[in-house]
Amino acid sequence: MSLTAYHKMQLYGALLLLPAAVLLTTFAYLPTITTVINSLFLPGFRGAPTEFVGLENYQVLFDDPTFWKVARNNLIYAIGTIPTSIALALCMALFVNGKLRGRGVVRMAYFTPTILPMIAAANIWMFFYAPQIGLFNQLLGILGFSGVNWLGDPSVALGSVIAMSVWKEAGFFMIFYLAALQSMPPELKEASDLEGTSRWHFFWRVTFPLLMPTTLFVLINALINAVRVVDHLFILTKGGPNNATNLLLYYVYENAFSFFDGTTAATITVVILLVLAVVATLKFTILDRRTHYQ
Amino acid sequence: MSNQSRIRLERVTKRWDATTAVDDISFDVTPGQFVILLGPSGCGKSTTLRMIAGLEEASSGRIHIGERDVTRLPPGDRGLSMVFQSYALFPHLSVADNIVFGLRSRKVPKAEQRERLARVAELVDLTDYLDRKPAKLSGGQRQRVALARSIISEHPICLMDEPLSNLDARLRSDMRREIKALQSRLNMTVIYVTHDQVEAMSMGDRVILMQHGKIVQDGTPDELYNRPASAFAASFIGSPAMNLLPLVAGETGAVIEGEPSTLVAPMEAAGGHLGVRPEDIELRPAASPGVPAKVVSEEYLGADTIAYVEVGSHTLRVRLSGKPLLTGQPCSLFWASKNIHLFDANGLRRDDMPLSDFAPPIRSIPRPPAVGSFQH
Structure with missing residues (x-):
C-alpha cells in the first residue's frame, strides 16, 4: 500500500504530536477521567464489587459542614493572597526598576523567598510565629504587648498562613513584572515627560495597561497556587486548629491519605477542577478581550 | 515673529x-x-x-x-x-x-x-x-x-x-x-x-x-x-563623497601622491589633501591637459555613471552622464581650479593659495546638472 503525499503529511504531523499526547494522556487526562469515575462509585468492602451511586457522593460532600468550612477558608485565602501579592509584586518591581543604589542586591533580596523550598520557608516562619520564643511575639513583648498565638488561635491562624504565602509569592511575581517593565521602551516615558504627564497619570494610562498581559498571567498563577497549597499547611498547622486553616487540596490529601477515603478525595478534586475551569473560561472571555497584547 | x-x-x-x-x-x-x-x-x-x-x-x-x-x-x-x-x-x-x-x-x-x-x-x-x-x-x-x-x-x-x-x-x-x-x-x-x-x-x-x-x-x-x-565635512556631504587625494611636494609644486608628472596645487599645499567632487571632474582624451589616469571600473546608475579612475596609487570617483563604457581606457582628468578644495595637514580648509587651471580651457566646461547629485 502506498501513501499519498497528503496522508504522509498527516502521519508526519500525528507522529510529531505523539510524545506530548502520550505524556498528557498518561499523566493528565487518564487520571482526570479515573477521578471523575471514582467520584461516581462507592468502593466495595471485603471484596464486594464497587457500586455505582451517581451523584450521591456529591450530595454527601455538599452536606458536609467541614467541606464548606474548608471551601470558605480557601476563598478567604485566595482573596487574602492574590490581590495583596500582586499589588506588592508590582510595587516592588516598580521600585527596583528605577534608578537605585544597590539595585541588584534589592532585587535578589526580593526574589530570595521564591528560591527557598516551601518546606524551608515554612520552617523559618515557624520560628517567627512560635508562641513564646517566636520573633513576632518577642518584638511585641519589647513593645509591651502580650503575645499572640499566631498559629494556635483559630481567628488568627488563617491570617498567619496568608501572610506567609504573600511573602513567598510576591517575589516570584515581581520577576514577571520586572521583565515586563524592562521590555517597555524608555521612549514612552520620555514622550510623556515631554508632555508634562505626571507619574501617577503615566502609570495609570500607560504602564498599567501595558502590564495587563503580565497581570493576567500572574493572576492565573496566583489562583492556581491558591488551590495548590499543601506543603506549608503540612509544616505550619496541619489544617488546624479545628480546620481553621484547612484548605481544599490539603483536605483532599487528608481524605485520601489520612482517612483512606479515596472516593471523597476524588469528589472534592472534581469540584475543584470544575471551579477552576469556570474561572479560566471567565478569564479568557472577559479579561482577554480588554487586554492589549503586543 | x-x-x-x-x-x-x-x-x-x-x-x-x-x-x-x-x-x-x-x-x-x-x-x-x-x-x-x-x-x-x-x-x-x-x-x-x-x-x-x-x-x-x-x-x-x-x-x-x-x-x-x-x-x-x-x-x-x-x-x-x-x-x-x-x-x-x-x-x-x-x-x-x-x-x-x-x-x-x-x-x-x-x-x-x-x-x-x-x-x-x-x-x-x-x-x-x-x-x-x-x-x-x-x-x-x-x-x-x-x-x-x-x-x-x-x-x-x-x-x-x-x-x-x-x-x-x-x-x-x-x-x-x-x-x-x-x-x-x-x-x-x-x-x-x-x-x-x-x-x-x-x-x-x-x-x-x-x-x-x-x-x-x-x-x-x-x-x-x-x-x-x-x-571631514567635505567627505560627509555629497554622494558619492568628495575625492580626497594626499598631496606631496613635486619639483615646482604639490602633486598627487604617485603621480608626479602633473602639478595640481602650489607648493604650500603639500602634506595636505586636495578635494574635488566627482561631479566637478571631467574625463578628457588621454593627450589633453590634465592629470593622466586610467578608468578601472564603472557603476551604472541609470541617469549617470560613477567611474572609478586610477591616479597614481589612488582611486577617484567621477560622475559621468549616460553610460559611457570606458573601462580600461587611459584618459586625462580635468577640473576647473575654482572647483577644488585644499585642506591642510590637520584637515582644515585653506583658501589662501593661488590656484590655476591646468591649461587654458579649450572650451567652456559645463558643470553637470545638479539634479540627481543628492539622490541615493
Whole structure:
C-alpha cells in the first residue's frame, strides 16, 4: 500500500504530536477521567464489587459542614493572597526598576523567598510565629504587648498562613513584572515627560495597561497556587486548629491519605477542577478581550 | 515673529564619567528656522537634542529657550515637542488617543481636544485611521501619528530625532517634503537630528555638522557643499563623497601622491589633501591637459555613471552622464581650479593659495546638472 503525499503529511504531523499526547494522556487526562469515575462509585468492602451511586457522593460532600468550612477558608485565602501579592509584586518591581543604589542586591533580596523550598520557608516562619520564643511575639513583648498565638488561635491562624504565602509569592511575581517593565521602551516615558504627564497619570494610562498581559498571567498563577497549597499547611498547622486553616487540596490529601477515603478525595478534586475551569473560561472571555497584547 | 522659540546653547557639555559626548557647544537658532544636526553616529548630535529637550541634563553650560533659562527645567515645562526615531507611540491606545495624550495630561477641555484633533488629523491625513491601534498602521502612518502628536501641542518648537530612519527610501523622500511643508506652514522652529546628508541638504535652512562632540561646520547646505570647512565635512556631504587625494611636494609644486608628472596645487599645499567632487571632474582624451589616469571600473546608475579612475596609487570617483563604457581606457582628468578644495595637514580648509587651471580651457566646461547629485 502506498501513501499519498497528503496522508504522509498527516502521519508526519500525528507522529510529531505523539510524545506530548502520550505524556498528557498518561499523566493528565487518564487520571482526570479515573477521578471523575471514582467520584461516581462507592468502593466495595471485603471484596464486594464497587457500586455505582451517581451523584450521591456529591450530595454527601455538599452536606458536609467541614467541606464548606474548608471551601470558605480557601476563598478567604485566595482573596487574602492574590490581590495583596500582586499589588506588592508590582510595587516592588516598580521600585527596583528605577534608578537605585544597590539595585541588584534589592532585587535578589526580593526574589530570595521564591528560591527557598516551601518546606524551608515554612520552617523559618515557624520560628517567627512560635508562641513564646517566636520573633513576632518577642518584638511585641519589647513593645509591651502580650503575645499572640499566631498559629494556635483559630481567628488568627488563617491570617498567619496568608501572610506567609504573600511573602513567598510576591517575589516570584515581581520577576514577571520586572521583565515586563524592562521590555517597555524608555521612549514612552520620555514622550510623556515631554508632555508634562505626571507619574501617577503615566502609570495609570500607560504602564498599567501595558502590564495587563503580565497581570493576567500572574493572576492565573496566583489562583492556581491558591488551590495548590499543601506543603506549608503540612509544616505550619496541619489544617488546624479545628480546620481553621484547612484548605481544599490539603483536605483532599487528608481524605485520601489520612482517612483512606479515596472516593471523597476524588469528589472534592472534581469540584475543584470544575471551579477552576469556570474561572479560566471567565478569564479568557472577559479579561482577554480588554487586554492589549503586543 | 516672537522671540518665544529662539533656542540658544551656551558652551553646553555632556560628560559620562570619562567620555565626553558633547564638548562645549554653542549655537543660536532663530525662530522659524529648520536646523539640522548632522553627523556620524556617536558624534553627540542626539545627546545635544536630548539636552535641549530636557531628557538629559547638561553637565555644564546653559540652554535658553526664548527668554528663559531652561537648563534645569523638566522636559514638560520647556514648551517643546519631540518626534522620536521609534515614534514612541503608546501601543494600547488608538491613534486618536495617542494624538491627544499630551492634551489630556495638560487637562485641555474635551471639546477643545476634539476640535484640535480633527484639525491636526486633517493636516497629516489621518482622519480615516483615528480608531486604529498603532500596530495596524504602516510605517509612514505611524510617523504621521508621531508628527500629529507633536503638532497638536502647538508648541512653537519641535525636536526631531532621526524621524525617517525607519522608513523605506521612497517613503522617506515623500516624508521629507511633507515635514518641510508642515514646518513652513505652521512656522515651527525645528531642530532635526540625522546622519543622512541627503535629509540635511534637502530639508535644512541651516546645517550644523558635528564630529566627536564638536561642531565642525555651521552654515547653509550651500555653504557646506561648496565650501566645506574641513576634510571631514567635505567627505560627509555629497554622494558619492568628495575625492580626497594626499598631496606631496613635486619639483615646482604639490602633486598627487604617485603621480608626479602633473602639478595640481602650489607648493604650500603639500602634506595636505586636495578635494574635488566627482561631479566637478571631467574625463578628457588621454593627450589633453590634465592629470593622466586610467578608468578601472564603472557603476551604472541609470541617469549617470560613477567611474572609478586610477591616479597614481589612488582611486577617484567621477560622475559621468549616460553610460559611457570606458573601462580600461587611459584618459586625462580635468577640473576647473575654482572647483577644488585644499585642506591642510590637520584637515582644515585653506583658501589662501593661488590656484590655476591646468591649461587654458579649450572650451567652456559645463558643470553637470545638479539634479540627481543628492539622490541615493
